[in-house]
Amino acid sequence: MTRTIAKAVVVAAALLVPWVVVAKDAGKAAFAPNGDLKWRDVPDRPGVQIAAVQGDPMKGAARFFVKLPSGFDAPLHHHTADHFTVVVSGTMVFNDGQDHTLPAGSYFSFTGKKQHTTKCTDPAGCTLFVDARGKWDVVAEKTASK
Numbered sequence: 001m002t003r004t005i006a007k008a009v010v011v012a013a014a015l016l017v018p019w020v021v022v023a024k025d026a027g028k029a030a031f032a033p034n035g036d037l038k039w040r041d042v043p044d045r046p047g048v049q050i051a052a053v054q055g056d057p058m059k060g061a062a063r064f065f066v067k068l069p070s071g072f073d074a075p076l077h078h079h080t081a082d083h084f085t086v087v088v089s090g091t092m093v094f095n096d097g098q099d100h101t102l103p104a105g106s107y108f109s110f111t112g113k114k115q116h117t118t119k120c121t122d123p124a125g126c127t128l129f130v131d132a133r134g135k136w137d138v139v140a141e142k143t144a145s146k
C-alpha cells in the first residue's frame with residue numbers, strides 16, 4: 001500500500017510540474033500591425049527610416065524595422081551592438097571581405113563590431129527587421145587614402 005501511495009505521489013508531482021512552470025511563466029505577447037508602425041527619419045541618413053516595435057534603438061537594445069531607399073550604399077563601417085536581422089523586402093548586398101547578396105526572407109548577423117559595407121540594390125528599396133542587443137549606431141571605418 002505504501003508503494004502504491006508513493007507511486008501516486010510521484011505521478012501526481014510529475015503531472016503538476018508543467019502546470020506550475022506554465023503558471024509561473026505565463027509569457028507575454030507583442031503585436032505590431034504594419035499600419036500602426038511609426039516611421040521616423042534617421043538623422044544624417046537621407047532616405048533611411050526606422051520604426052521601433054520594442055525598445056528604443058537610439059538608447060539601448062531594441063527590435064525595429066529599417067527602410068533603405070533604392071541605391072542606398074553605406075561604406076565600410078561597423079555597429080557597436082551585435083545585431084540579428086531579416087531582410088523583409090528588397091535585395092541587400094553586404095561585403096565583409098566578400099559579397100553576400102541576400103533577397104527577401106534572408107537572415108544575417110554582425111557581431112563583435114564586424115566591419116562591412118551595406119547596399120540596397122532593389123529598385124523598390126529594402127526593408128529589414130533588426131534585433132539589436134544594444135544601442136544602434138553606424139561607426140564609419142577609416143580607410144587608407146590613395
